Amino acid sequence: LYATYPVGRKVYVKCKGLTLSDANNNMVMGVKAIVAGLPSMEGIPGGVLDQYLIGATLNNPVTPITVTLADLGTSLNNRYINALVKLEGYEFIPADTSKPYSDTSAYKSTQNRLISLGCGSSISTVVRTSAYANFAGVPLPKGNGSITAIYTIFKSSPTSSTTTKQLIIRDTSDVQFTNGRCGAPPPGTIV
Numbered sequence: 001l002y003a004t005y006p007v008g009r010k011v012y013v014k015c016k017g018l019t020l021s022d023a024n025n026n027m028v029m030g031v032k033a034i035v036a037g038l039p040s041m042e043g044i045p046g047g048v049l050d051q052y053l054i055g056a057t058l059n060n061p062v063t064p065i066t067v068t069l070a071d072l073g074t075s076l077n078n079r080y081i082n083a084l085v086k087l088e089g090y091e092f093i094p095a096d097t098s099k100p101y102s103d104t105s106a107y108k109s110t111q112n113r114l115i116s117l118g119c120g121s122s123i124s125t126v127v128r129t130s131a132y133a134n135f136a137g138v139p140l141p142k143g144n145g146s147i148t149a150i151y152t153i154f155k156s157s158p159t160s161s162t163t164t165k166q167l168i169i170r171d172t173s174d175v176q177f178t179n180g181r182c183g184a185p186p187p188g189t190i191v
Contacts, residue, residue, distance in 0.1 A: 001049075007170070010056040018044070018052060024155035025076050025163060064148045069123055074153050074163040085151045087167075090115040091144040091181050093124065101172070102129040102136035115167075118144050119182040127175075128152075128166045141177040148174040 005011055019032050021041045033042040044052055064086035072080050093114045103109040108131035116124040127149065129136060149167035156162070169175060180189070 005053065005055055006058070008060045008062055009058050010060050012054040012056060014052050014054065022076055024158055024160075025074060025153055026081065027076065067151075069117070069125055069165070072125075072151055072165055074155075074165065080151050081153060083151055084148065085167075086146055086148045087115075088146045089117055089144065090147055091118045091177055092127075092140045092142070097140055097142045100137045100139055101127075102133060103131045104137040108132060112166075113140060115147065125165045125167060128154075128168055135172045138172055141175055142181070143177040144179045144181050145175075145177040147176070 013029070015029070017031070018029050019041045021028050021030070028041070030041045030043050031045070033040045035042070062084060064084040065080065066086045066088065067080060069087065072078065072085070093116050096113045099111075099113065101113065102111040110128065110130050112126045112128050114124050115127055116122075127147070147167060147169065149169045152166045152168055154164040154166055
């Protein structure tokens with residue numbers, strides 16, 4: 001869909017005939033269906049997508065909302081779920097800095113990497129990257145800085161009491177970890 005609806009394109013959604021649902025605290029929209037004899041909601045089939053999504057003007061500015069991790073709640077009505085957000089002062093945890101964004105093996109397992117507020121802070125969250133991302137094999141940056149991402153949550157089931165905050169980056173330019181870690185000089189600086 002990225003070719004028809006590139007970043008910066010305004011999109012109108014015709015909601016008539018679509019259904020809203022709560023998928024483990026994430027608001028989702030799709031079409032009514034019957035699966036295994038039970039009412040269900042499924043994604044909009046590709047063949048009829050243009051009946052519901054109408055592309056409008058191009059090159060509209062897309063500005064992330066600068067937030068703190070505390071702003072990112074996990075309740076269904078949290079205004080930042082599925083929004084483009086920006087966090088500042090974060091870095092990948094030391095154990096992850098020797099890894100790529102995701103798994104590039106034949107198994108193609110989507111990976112979670114942790115970022116923290118830095119300097120040994122216990123304030124952290126997940127950066128989740130598909131193994132099919134074209135940047136899956138790119139090494140994680142070692143510095144500190146800002147990250148722009150789509151904020152989502154993961155809850156394994158409706159009855160689960162654990163909800164995980166997740167950040168989904170669009171590409172590696174969303175991660176601007178160019179400052180030094182915990183007061184160290186920027187990466188590549190000769191001391």
